[in-house]
Amino acid sequence: MANIVKKSATKKFFSVILWTRMEKKLKLLGMTPEELRETALQAGLPAFAGKQIASWLYQKKVRSISAMTNISKEGRARLEESYEVGVTAPSDCVTARDGTKKYLFPVSCRVGTTVEDSFIEAVMIPDGDRKTLCVSSQAGCKMGCRFCMTGRQGFHGNLSVADILSQLIGVEESDELTNVVFMGMGEPLDNYDNVLAAIRIMTAPWGFAWSPKRITLSSIGVLPNLERYMADTKCHLAISLHDPFPEERASIMPVQNAWDIRDVVELLKKYDFSGQRRVSFEYTMFAGLNDTRRHAEALVRMLRGLECRVNLIRFHKIPDFEYDTASDRIMDYFKGILEKAGLTATIRASRGEDIFAACGMLAGKNSGNGR
Ligand code: SF4
Numbered sequence: 001m002a003n004i005v006k007k008s009a010t011k012k013f014f015s016v017i018l019w020t021r022m023e024k025k026l027k028l029l030g031m032t033p034e035e036l037r038e039t040a041l042q043a044g045l046p047a048f049a050g051k052q053i054a055s056w057l058y059q060k061k062v063r064s065i066s067a068m069t070n071i072s073k074e075g076r077a078r079l080e081e082s083y084e085v086g087v088t089a090p091s092d093c094v095t096a097r098d099g100t101k102k103y104l105f106p107v108s109c110r111v112g113t114t115v116e117d118s119f120i121e122a123v124m125i126p127d128g129d130r131k132t133l134c135v136s137s138q139a140g141c142k143m144g145c146r147f148c149m150t151g152r153q154g155f156h157g158n159l160s161v162a163d164i165l166s167q168l169i170g171v172e173e174s175d176e177l178t179n180v181v182f183m184g185m186g187e188p189l190d191n192y193d194n195v196l197a198a199i200r201i202m203t204a205p206w207g208f209a210w211s212p213k214r215i216t217l218s219s220i221g222v223l224p225n226l227e228r229y230m231a232d233t234k235c236h237l238a239i240s241l242h243d244p245f246p247e248e249r250a251s252i253m254p255v256q257n258a259w260d261i262r263d264v265v266e267l268l269k270k271y272d273f274s275g276q277r278r279v280s281f282e283y284t285m286f287a288g289l290n291d292t293r294r295h296a297e298a299l300v301r302m303l304r305g306l307e308c309r310v311n312l313i314r315f316h317k318i319p320d321f322e323y324d325t326a327s328d329r330i331m332d333y334f335k336g337i338l339e340k341a342g343l344t345a346t347i348r349a350s351r352g353e354d355i356f357a358a359c360g361m362l363a364g365k366n367s368g369n370g371r
Contacts, residue, residue, distance in 0.1 A: 027086025028065075028079075029057055029169075030161030030197065033206055043078045045071065051206070058207045061169050063087050086162040087169050091119070099126045100352030102362075103171055109139050109157020118156045120185050121362045122167040124177075125351050132179040135167045136362070137195050138186025143220055145240075146252045147284065147321055150185045150362050158191040164198040168208070180210075182217040183238065185362045189222035189229060199233055212236075213276055220255045221264035230271055238311075239264060241281040243290045244298035252289070265302055273307040280309040285326035285334065296337035303343060310338055310345045 031039065036057075037050030049071055056068045065080050092104040101124040108117050120136040139156035141148070167184075168174060180202070182188040188195045199215060201207040212234040219226060220240045229237070241261055243249040250256035273279050281303065285291050299310070312335055315325035326334070331347050338345040 025084040026082055027160070027162040028053060028083050029086035029165055030201070031057075032201075039079075039083065043075065043082075045075045045079070049075065054206050057085065058201060058204075059209075061087075061174065086166070088163065088166040090122075090170050093172075096352040096354050098351055100124065101171075101173075102352060103167070105163070105167060105170065107139055107157075107159060107163050109159065109163075111155070111157045116156050120159065120163070120167075122171060122184055123352060123362070124171055124173050130178045131173050131176050132181060133168060133171060133173070133177050134181050134183045135164060136184035136186055137164065137182055137188040137191045141186045142190065143187050144254045145220065147286070147315065147318065147323070149318055152318075158194060159186070161194050161197045161201070164194060165201060168202070179214050179216070181238070182215075187220060187222060188217050189219045189225040192222075192225040192228060196229070196232055199235060203233075203235075218282065220253060221259050221261055222255070223259040223264060223267065226264065227267060230268075234277055236278045236280075237268075238280045238282055239268070240284075241299075242284050244295060244302045248290065252286075262302065265306065268308075269306050278309070279306070280311055282311050282313060284313045284315050285331055286315055286323035287326045287330070289323050291326040291330050291334060293337060296334050297341075300338060300341040300343060308343070310343055311348045312345060313348045 028036065028039070031054075033050050033054045035050075036053045037047050040049035040053065041047055052070055053068060056062045060067075062068060063085055065076050065083065065085060068076060071079075088105055088107070090103040090105050093101055095101045103122045103124070104119050105122065106117065107120050108115055110116075116139070118139045120139050122136060123134040125132045125134065136159065138158055140153045141150045142155035143151055145151045168177065168180065171177075182195060195217070199212075199217075202210050202215060203212050213236070215233075216236040216238055217229060217233075218238040218240065219229075226237075229235075239261075240253075241249075242253060244261070246256055246260060246262065249261055268279055271277075271279075283290070283299070303310070312331050314331070315323065317324050335345045335347060
């Protein structure tokens with residue numbers, strides 16, 4: 001059973017109420033210094049207050065405008081009339097036996113003309129001196145991968161820049177994080193503008209000032225925005241490949257019908273991954289579907305000429321999906337074929353399975369049970 005470290009129904013109730021009230025104000029979190037400068041001027045503050053506010057938001061990570069003490073009391077009061085900082089506190093957190101922590105955040109997303117309230121998850125994975133946060137980019141997902149719990153719940157909206165950054169600021173380990181992966185709920189390239197704006201704030205000298213090498217975006221291959229991501233950032237990339245044969249892949253990943261994985265790989269072959277920037281391919285191993293010698297050899301042919309790593313991933317069985325995970329023996333055998341052909345391959349350790357925090361298991365529900 002999961003060790004529930006923070007679970008107070010009362011606390012959660014009040015944080016949701018507070019959040020709902022605050023939602024009516026505009027959020028400063030997510031704005032650039034230029035946008036903050038405009039905001040400051042509109043509130044009757046001097047132009048340089050924009051830079052001061054950016055520093056309070058992204059370097060000092062304050063939770064309230066009243067904490068911005070180098071801005072005059074009257075100025076803060078005027079700002080508070082229309083704005084709030086916009087950091088959302090997690091409403092729940094559960095810790096797995098291996099130390100992995102799953103945080104639940106309330107979000108409010110616009111879908112068409114309606115605003116939907118829902119929950120998203122961020123997972124903190126400790127590993128030696130590393131602490132990686134796996135963040136969500138959407139509430140639910142519209143991509144419909146059949147093996148994924150997030151895909152099962154449908155789409156409930158794109159996260160705002162503030163919603164994305166709140167996950168980094170709101171977790172207990174915020175100041176200790178070493179890496180961030182966009183591998184939580186949603187397809188980040190389907191909410192590209194907000195994900196890019198968040199990455200810019202994470203990497204800007206006036207923002208979190210992180211190296212792009214600390215950030216990895218994981219995608220199933222939304223081709224047009226993948227090309228933009230490659231041009232716009234220097235961050236790492238992980239592609240969910242899962243099957244080298246188009247028809248088989250389409251049977252578990254409908255995205256294959258829109259953007260062929262062969263085109264995704266061909267696009268990536270145009271970029272240089274021999275330096276700082278890395279690309280990896282995620283390959284979840286389903287017994288009897290994609291775990292044969294034929295698949296391993298096709299994967300080798302597909303990735304030939306590309307400097308990359310293949311991560312072989314154990315599958316966490318979910319209801320109403322016919323495949324189970326491949327056995328350890330088959331995974332070792334598969335890995336051996338890839339390595340013999342010169343590819344770097346790893347079998348990824350499973351983390352947080354007992355709290356449903358592992359890959360493909362995030363569904364924005366409480367406490368990791370009841371699925
Ligand atoms: Fe969406 Fe990723 Fe799940 Fe596919 S695997 S449904 S892209 S969250």
